[in-house]
Amino acid sequence: MRVLHTSDWHLGRSFHRVNMLGAQGEFIARLVETVRAREVDAVVVSGDVYDRAVPPLAAVELFDDALHRLAALGVPTVMISGNHDSARRLGVGAGLIGRAGIHLRTEPSAAGTPVVLADAHGDVAFYGLPYLEPALVKDEFGVDRAGHEAVLAAAMDRVRADLAARPAGTRSVVLAHAFVTGGRASDSERDITVGGVAAVPAEVFDGVDYVALGHLHGCQTITGRVRYSGSPLAYSFSEADHRKSMWLIDLGADGSVTAERLDCPRPRPLARLRGTLDGLLADPALDVHEDAWVEATLTDPVRPADPMARLAERFPHTLSLVFDPDRGPDEPGVSYARRLSGRSDQQIAEDFVAHVRGSGPDERETAVLRDAFDAVRADDTAREVAR
Structure with missing residues (x-):
C-alpha cells in the first residue's frame, strides 16, 4: 500500500505578518497532484491541520477545498487533531465526512479503533492518536500521573490489543502528534512539556509497521519505521535550513517500509x-x-x-x-x-529564584514550579478545547 504522510499544515498561520494562505493553497495543489500522479492509496495527516482552535474563515475554506479535492480522487484520507487544533471543532461531522473517505480521528477514546483499508495483500489498520494532553486524558487511559509517555503508552496498549485480535498478516499504521526522543525542534512549535518532560521514547510505538508523526516541523527519521514529515512550509526563521517535504511510504505485503522524500513548493527562500x-x-x-x-x-x-x-x-x-x-x-x-536564549520557562523561573535570594530552589520548590507551569499550560489547553 502506498501512503502519503504529511502533517502540521497550520492553515491560517502567517509568517512575520506575511499572509501564507496563497502558499498553503499551492501546497494543497501539490499534495492533490502527488496523490493522483503517484497513485497514492491513502493520505495521512498527523495533526495541526489548523494553526489555532478557532481558525479564520479563509483557512476553513481552504481546508474544505482540500477535503473535496481529496474525496474526488477517491483516495481515503486519515487525519488526527494536533495541539494547535480544537479537537471538537475539527471532529464536527466526522461520521458524515467519513462516508466520503475522509476519516477524522479526534477522540482519544477511539485510539484503539482503526480505519481499515485493504489492498491486494490484505488489510491495513490505520490508528489515529490525536494529541493527548496528559492532564485531560489521564482518566480516560487510567494512568496515575499525567505524563506524555504514560498516556501514549496506554493508548498504544489499546492499539496493540486491537491489532492482536485481527487476522494474522494485518499491517498497521499509527498517526500520532507528539515529541519523540531524538527529534529536533524549531522555534515555531508550541511547547508541550509536562512535568519537565516533553519527549517520549520511540519504543512506545513498538509493534506496528509505520508511525506517521506530527508536531515537529523538520522532516526527520527517528527510525526506519518512525518518521516526522514536518510542516510543508517554514513558519519561523529557525527553519531556514529545512527542506520541506512529505514522505511517500510503500508498505510491503510483509510490513516492510520503503520511504521516498517528496519536496513541497517553496514560496520564497x-x-x-x-x-x-x-x-x-x-x-x-x-x-x-x-x-x-x-x-x-x-x-x-x-x-x-x-x-x-x-x-x-x-x-x-x-x-x-x-x-x-x-x-x-x-x-x-x-x-x-x-x-x-534556549532556556525553558522552568529554567528561567529557577534562575530568577536564585537571583532574588542568592540560592536556587530546592527539590520541593522545583517540583512546585514544575506543577505550576504544567497547570497553567493544561488550563490554556482546556480553554481552547472548550471553545
Missing part, C-alpha cells in the same frame, strides 16, 4: 544574516539572499539610524530585525533575549 549594518549592505557574498525573506541580526555596538529602511534597499523582503551588539556575556547591556 529564507536567510538569517548577522553582522554590522554596513557589512550586510556591502558584502557581495550576500547577493544570493536579495530575493529571500530575511532575518537580520545587527551587531553594531551603537544602533544605526534607519536600519530597516536601509536594509530594505538591498533586501526588500526583510521581515525581522534583531539588535545583538557583539559583547562578552558578562558585559553590561547584553540583550535580555540573548541571555534567555
Whole structure:
C-alpha cells in the first residue's frame, strides 16, 4: 500500500505578518497532484491541520477545498487533531465526512479503533492518536500521573490489543502528534512539556509497521519505521535550513517500509544574516539572499539610524530585525533575549529564584514550579478545547 504522510499544515498561520494562505493553497495543489500522479492509496495527516482552535474563515475554506479535492480522487484520507487544533471543532461531522473517505480521528477514546483499508495483500489498520494532553486524558487511559509517555503508552496498549485480535498478516499504521526522543525542534512549535518532560521514547510505538508523526516541523527519521514529515512550509526563521517535504511510504505485503522524500513548493527562500549594518549592505557574498525573506541580526555596538529602511534597499523582503551588539556575556547591556536564549520557562523561573535570594530552589520548590507551569499550560489547553 502506498501512503502519503504529511502533517502540521497550520492553515491560517502567517509568517512575520506575511499572509501564507496563497502558499498553503499551492501546497494543497501539490499534495492533490502527488496523490493522483503517484497513485497514492491513502493520505495521512498527523495533526495541526489548523494553526489555532478557532481558525479564520479563509483557512476553513481552504481546508474544505482540500477535503473535496481529496474525496474526488477517491483516495481515503486519515487525519488526527494536533495541539494547535480544537479537537471538537475539527471532529464536527466526522461520521458524515467519513462516508466520503475522509476519516477524522479526534477522540482519544477511539485510539484503539482503526480505519481499515485493504489492498491486494490484505488489510491495513490505520490508528489515529490525536494529541493527548496528559492532564485531560489521564482518566480516560487510567494512568496515575499525567505524563506524555504514560498516556501514549496506554493508548498504544489499546492499539496493540486491537491489532492482536485481527487476522494474522494485518499491517498497521499509527498517526500520532507528539515529541519523540531524538527529534529536533524549531522555534515555531508550541511547547508541550509536562512535568519537565516533553519527549517520549520511540519504543512506545513498538509493534506496528509505520508511525506517521506530527508536531515537529523538520522532516526527520527517528527510525526506519518512525518518521516526522514536518510542516510543508517554514513558519519561523529557525527553519531556514529545512527542506520541506512529505514522505511517500510503500508498505510491503510483509510490513516492510520503503520511504521516498517528496519536496513541497517553496514560496520564497529564507536567510538569517548577522553582522554590522554596513557589512550586510556591502558584502557581495550576500547577493544570493536579495530575493529571500530575511532575518537580520545587527551587531553594531551603537544602533544605526534607519536600519530597516536601509536594509530594505538591498533586501526588500526583510521581515525581522534583531539588535545583538557583539559583547562578552558578562558585559553590561547584553540583550535580555540573548541571555534567555534556549532556556525553558522552568529554567528561567529557577534562575530568577536564585537571583532574588542568592540560592536556587530546592527539590520541593522545583517540583512546585514544575506543577505550576504544567497547570497553567493544561488550563490554556482546556480553554481552547472548550471553545
